[in-house]
Amino acid sequence: MSTYLEFEKPLSAIEGKAEELRAMARANEDMDVEKEAAALDKKAADLLTDLYKNLTPWAKCQVARHPTRPHCRDYIEALFTEFTPLAGDRNFADDHAVMGGIARLNDRPVMVIGHEKGNDTKTRIERNFGMARPEGYRKAIRLMDLADRFNLPVISLVDTPGAYPGKGAEERGQSEAIARSTQKCLQIGVPLVSVIVGEGGSGGAVAFATASRLAMLEHSIYSVISPEGCASILWKDPEKMREAAEALRLTAQDLKKLGVVDQIIPEPRGGAQRDPARAIESVGQAIEAMLKEMDGISREDLIAQRRAKFLAMGAKGLAA
Known part of the structure; x- marks a missing residue:
């Protein structure tokens, strides 16, 4: 998903960094970044859960x-x-x-x-x-x-x-x-x-x-x-x-x-x-x-x- 909402900006930064690492690895087969990327994926997943756990009414408007x-x-x-x-x-x-x-x-x-x-x-x-x-x-x-x-x-x-x-x-x-x-x-x-x-x-x-x-x-x-x-x-x-x-x-x-x-x-x-x-x-x-x-x-x-x-x-x- 490429469209991030206002309150999802921290998530955007983490997922963007993970994708950046994987793009570098695709360009250079000798690079092994999967461990670092997987750690970022987990961090992003945890943050996503936290963000959506208690959304404000205005945040729900944005999601809707x-x-x-x-x-x-x-x-x-x-x-x-x-x-x-x-x-x-x-x-x-x-x-x-x-x-x-x-x-x-x-x-x-x-x-x-x-x-x-x-x-x-x-x-x-x-x-x-x-x-x-x-x-x-x-x-x-x-x-x-x-x-x-x-x-x-x-x-x-x-x-x-x-x-x-x-x-x-x-x-x-x-x-x-x-x-x-x-x-x-x-x-x-x-x-x-x-x-x-x-x-x-x-x-x-x-x-x-x-x-x-x-x-x-x-x-x-x-x-x-x-x-x-x-x-x-x-x-x-x-x-x-x-x-x-x-x-x-x-x-x-x-x-x-x-x-x-x-x-x-x-x-x-x-x-x-x-x-x-x-x-x-x-x-x-x-x-x-x-x-x-x-x-x-x-x-x-x-x-x-x-x-x-x-x-x-x-x-x-x-x-x-």
């Missing part, structure tokens, strides 16, 4: 946004077979920030929907960095309706800084589209499981994550607003994002305590970006387990349980 973290497309390609993408909202356009389609999860037909950020400059621009416009949410509504009609469980993969705040999006009814998507999550009579795999930003995330079961990867975040946005509003200073991240209670661990999240999915040491295959496998196992919990539950009970879950959150908040 890591550019090489697995994204929606990676999960779909690894976990699902026979994925058939479905495009467009049948009203305005197809939003490339939202992927969706019919697929099989271990031979079980499902509908999968998720935010896609892209993995290089070209695809990030094409995917609008995972920030959906109204047509993205209306596409999701269409796919959830289709899943409900054919009794397909819905799986949503959330990874967005938030809905796109541009003028055109607002003119086309961004807030209404988000509200309708959230409403549709509550209305469908099929199992709906959601996993926050990176950022869960604002209503743009809630529109996909109003689910029967909600899981978060260990170093993902889920918040009503970004720390930078919160700091700009409360302190008129976006540089106070560290304080905002603390106050927002946006980590998976905080949200599990608050009852917002049902399950935390452990990540490989050093985050999902260091071992994407293992992280994807863990997410797949969690999705299958959550779906199994709902096997045999009637449509009416699924809807009632989902509504009761979110109404209880509101009642708990008012009591506090």
